[in-house]
Amino acid sequence: MxxxxxxxxxxxxxxxxxxxxxxxxxxxxxxxxxxxxxxxxxRPQPSFPYCLPQTLADDSGDVRIYTFGADLYDDMLADIDAATTRIDFETFIWKSDGYGQRVKDALTRAAHRGVDVHVIYDRFANLVVPRRFFDLDPKIHVHEHPLLRRGQPAWLPTSWARTHRKLLIIDSKVAYLGGYNIGDLYATDWRDTHIRLSGSPVPELENAFIDFWNADARPVLPEVTERTWDSPVRVHRNIPSLFTFPIRSMYLEAIDRANRNCWMTHAYLIPDEGLTSTLIAAASRGVDVRIIVPAASNHVVADWLSRGFYRRLLEGGVRLFLFQNAMVHAKTATIDGIWSTIGTANMDNLSLAFNYELNVEILGAETAQVMEGIFSQDLGNCVEVTLEEWERRSIVAKATEAILAPLRPLF
Incomplete structure (x- = not known):
């Protein structure tokens, strides 16, 4: 008793x-x-350095890398206006502002001249956007990714997974992928990274779009048949409905191979134990591990959750840099002057173990050189966090991090 x-x-x-x-x-x-x-x-008007779009050519096709939204949107709109057969467009956030309307109008024009236009957008991410904006022309095939995915039990976390992908494919010849959503804010005020690809990577990205579309939307799209095994660009896609999350494995393998440098830029740095220990292990064997994150992101809670990892990373030899005067939203990395990735997945559990995501993995010295140049330019707009400075933060800040720590697996 x-x-x-x-x-x-x-x-x-x-x-x-x-x-x-x-x-x-x-x-x-x-x-x-x-x-x-x-x-x-x-806060003052955001300002930051950025590189002009750079185009590279290799055996797989052309690669063009963007670090300023307005440059990206101009090329996307030009390609949409030049489309003759089919457009596949997918986005997470699509604002009903100037650039958002321009993209909508361009897709409508394409549909009216006979182009087969398919659009996917995420319902939850656009709850604040007026519903009438998504009353797209009847000639456009539309799939709104729902709050709760049909066909799976509601108690499964993957049923609530968002499509966080940003993808545009033109005539099966050109594909765009990266961190940029659609809207005026992202055109000028955010530092992000996107890539335009032609050649052998395009069918792989088209296949990713078609698989996602055919799972829930109609009309059914024909499968891609002209895919290759020997492209230096590989496509990795997280598919929550199949409990498949290869992007995390891609990062773990690449970091584990690093010998010289591992330079990463991420909007939200909330790594799990495996990623944290792998980064520290790389630094301990002499790899120059540097990570750029925003000094203040658009999600203040994510910032505080991220700070809970700073001490361990800094003690382990990882160097951290805070991007100033603007939100850096890129999801990129480059390693050893040969390996690079650009995509939609953040370094957090939402991206790596929950959402639908797409990243390309590129093996090539020229692409890595461009990515290193972009990283070096961004470093000039950063303030490095040292362990000594970090230890001097207030007891209130330390207590806040500790109380919020149990929330990390949810982000």
């Missing part, structure tokens, strides 16, 4: 502790969000 009473008391105290922790987390999130919203009113 005494043991039963003690167990009940223990259970009561555990519930109180958990409820107290949860309440503290909610309070901290509310306070951080409020402070961040207030500060945004007084």
């Amino acid at each position: 005494i043991g039963y009473v003690n167990l009940r008391r223990l259970g009561t105290w555990l519930r109180r502790i958990l409820l107290g922790l949860f309440g503290s987390q909610l309070l901290i999130i509310a306070v951080l969000t409020g402070i961040d919203s207030y500060r945004k009113r007084f």
